[in-house]
Every structure is written in C-alpha cells, then in structure tokens.
Amino acid sequence: MDLMGPSRTKSLGGKWYILVVVDDFSRFIWIELLREKSDACDLIKSLCKRLSNELNLKVSRMRSDHGKEFENFNLESFYMDEGILHEFSSPITPQQNGMVERKDRVLQDMARAMPHGNGLALHFWGEAINIACHIINRVYLRPKIDQIPYEIRKGKKPTVKYFRVFGKSVNVVINDVVSEGENVENCDRMDDQNGDLIRSSDPTELPLSESFLRIPETPEKETHPQDRDKNPKEPSSRVKSNHPKDNIIGDLDKGMRLRKRVLNNLAYTSYVSQVEPKKVEEALSDECWFPHYVYKLHKALYGLKQATRAWYERLTSYLEEHGFSRGSADRTLFIRDIEKTITIAQIYVNDIIFGSPIESLAYEFIECLKQEFEMSMVGELSYFLGLQVKQIEDGLFISQSKYAKDLVKRFGLDSKKHTRTPMSTSLKLGRDPSGKSVDPSLYRSIIGSLLYLIATRPDITFSVGVCAGFQADPKESHLNSVRRIIRYVSGTVDLGIFYSRDSNLDLAGYSDVDWAGNADDRKKYVWGLFLHG
Incomplete structure (x- = not known):
C-alpha cells in the first residue's frame, strides 16, 4: 500500500490524498480518497476487516514505506491483535515497494489524461481516479496468468457493457423521475469492489461530475411577428454555401x-x-x-530540366528488360532474383551502387550496363553522400564520423565537455511559453543537421524527434537540449551501425508507451525499435 498526495487542487468532495492498496496475488486495486493523512489508519482497519468477511480469510501481510500514516501505534497494535505481519521498505528505496509504486504512476497518468481530454475542471480528479481504478481492475491482464484482477478475485468475468467515455453526458434517475430544481441527494454510484450499484447519501462522493448531469432544457418562448421587429437579428458571421443570385457578379x-x-x-x-x-x-x-x-x-544535354527524368526512364526500361524489378516503396531500387541469388542496384541521379553475394553476378551487371551506357567504375564502396562504409569479413559497418565531427565544429561545440546521454532523464520538454525565444533559423539548422545524422545513429533518434517538435517557436530551453545532443555526438563520433553476415533474417519489434507523457497536451509517447537480422 501507498499514499499519494497532497493534490494541488481539492477534489469535488474536499479530498487531498489517495490511499492505494494492491493485492499481491491478483493485482486488484482498492483506493480511498482522504482529507487528512491521519484518516488512513481507520480506513486500513476497515479494509482489512471487510476483506476478512468477504473472502473468509485473514490478511497475513502488509507492505508499505516508513510514512507516519503507516508506522504508528494504532496500526501496530491492530496488526498485533489480528496477527498481521507489517513489512517496511528500506528508506529512500521505493523499488522494494515497486508494485504499488507502478500502480500509482498508472493511476495518476490516467486521471490526468481523462479530464484534460474532455475539458473538465481540475477538481474532478477524484472521479477520474475512481474510474481509472475501476477500469484497471476489469481490463488489465495479470502477467503470466492472462486473467484480469476482477476474474482472479471473484472467479467470474465482469461485464463491461456499461462502460462509457469519460465526460459523456448521462442522465441520473432518482426515483425514476428527473425533475427540474430537485436536489441530487441520494444517487446511485458504482462500487469498485463488486461492480454493483449502491446507494450514496453523500453527494460529494458521486463519481459523476456536475457536468455529466443533463439539465432539462427550458422551452423557448414563442416569438410573434411584432416582437421580431423590436429585436432584429444581427448578421451572421457564417459563410453560406448557397448565395442569393443578386450577390453574384457576372452571368451564371x-x-x-x-x-x-x-x-x-x-x-x-x-x-x-x-x-x-x-x-x-x-x-x-x-x-x-x-x-x-x-x-x-x-541528344539530351546534361543539366536540362528533363535530363534527369529521361535518364531514369531510359535506365528503368533497360533494367526491366534484363530481369530487374523496380521497388514499390523506393522507386530507385532495382532487384533481380535468379535461383535464390539476388543482385541489387540503387540509383542516385547518375551514380549507381550495386552488389551481389556472388562476385561473378556483380561483374555481369557491369558488362550489361557498359553495353548500353558509357560508364566508369569507381571501385569498392567506401564513402557515399556522407556515409562511410567499411566492408570487413564479419559484416558491414556504416558510420558518419566525418559528418559528425563537421557538425560539432560548425556549431562551435567542439571544445565543450561531452555528455554521457543525449537527453536529461529528469527533464521533460514542453512549449515553455514563459521562456526566452531564440533564433528559429539557428534552431532549425541544428535540427536538420541532426536529422541527417540519425540515419546511422538510432541512439539519438528519440531525442532529436522530441526537439524537432518545437521548431515553430523555439525557446532557450529547447536550444540547450539540442546543444546537449551535439555534445553527446561529440563524444561518440565513431559510433555507427554494424550489419553482421552471420545474422538471420527474422524481424523483431519492441515497443513501449507511456500515459500522458506530453506535458502540454497530455498525449502519450510511443517508442518503437525494430531489428532485422
């Protein structure tokens, strides 16, 4: 168990803190909203007694940190009377209570995202966190068991037909009648423990906010012709699709x-x-x-506008006549497959990069092109468009060390201290509206240079992508972040991508996502890593 808070905003029921209790076996979550930390003692006692009555089993062990709301005389005496072992995590070591700490993070992120996405006031966070707990218990699977917490605890699958989008308008029925001006005193609310509807006598504990109550619309008063002249309508600012003919200039x-x-x-x-x-x-x-x-x-001269198009069309038709097929995604890539052996050719304007596992097929491709075009062989590929290619017996190593050194020197950071990571792990970038503005041209120039570098540096891809989202109005904090990336590149200029010859052809993908990671609009960040070979 753990206690979160205090919140910056008081909830609709006047609460500031959240008590989170997680079952170690089923991962079922109970939450209670508190006005003071001292209320946690009585709530923990009542929860233990309620669980003992429901399951006909005694609580054997409780784990928490050394907070005074958990480590006090009243709770210790209660644990001794009930025979409950109380375990504590080491000081400044939340990892030992990691299960409930992770649940805290998930609950917080969901509760932040739901009101923000529907434009609700901040004091509805209590309702949002109750609904988040209700959803987690009925949707999330228990690892290694493939069952949801509700199913493990109750022995049956719950129904989710009543699930609605958070913030959607609903009707609250009281005694089967909704009358105008009637106080909402006793309303039904959802019990998170058993999924049943229970009566609530406290309107502040209602999980439905006031914005969810649909107020009956009052009938509009009838307007008479004599009243229309008294209150003429203002001209509408909307553009009509069908204009009257007297407003059209010209002959239709x-x-x-x-x-x-x-x-x-x-x-x-x-x-x-x-x-x-x-x-x-x-x-x-x-x-x-x-x-x-x-x-x-x-004869087309080099440098004309249509020379490149004519060259591509001529070369494409010639290669297709000799068994090559054109790529669907990359139209400048040509592949020929003969008896499970391929020959690949990549065209870049008037330069051609080609290769084949069998050396004789590569020389055959050279002779094939020389019969039709005037060409010259440069030799084995070692440098192309800023990419340094090193071919060794074990595989192929591609890097951009020369380009990286020039990039660091161009922006004047070659004499600065190197950093071990491209981005700070504790700082989250946002729009920073109160920050000092910087030169957008300089910022965009740095971003463009780094975007070309990520072709062989996947370790900076995420950091550059985050900083690239602030090119419209960069601030000093954003400029410091991209400079940190360059300082990291300065210390790792020799890194690149190595393609091993012994690797397989399997495609493996890894992905991760957070809840409301963006500090501005509470959208989530999605990471993906795909490995081939």
Missing part, C-alpha cells in the same frame, strides 16, 4: 471563368507556352511552343 449561364484561363489567353497572344513540353512529340504538336518551327533534340 457562361460558367466559371478562372484566372488560369485568363493567363492562358495572354500566353497564347504572346506566343509563349505556359506548360513546358516533356517530349519532342508534345513540342511539335504545341503551336505556341514556337510559332513556326521547332528544333528537334537528338
């Missing part, structure tokens, strides 16, 4: 006349074509490309 029978049509007419008058022909046939058929004659291009 002539159809729409766009600005592009006017521009085309002007272009035809000046004998200039607005659309550049992509092929010789289109230029010949376009009478406005040249008024009387067109020069036919026999």
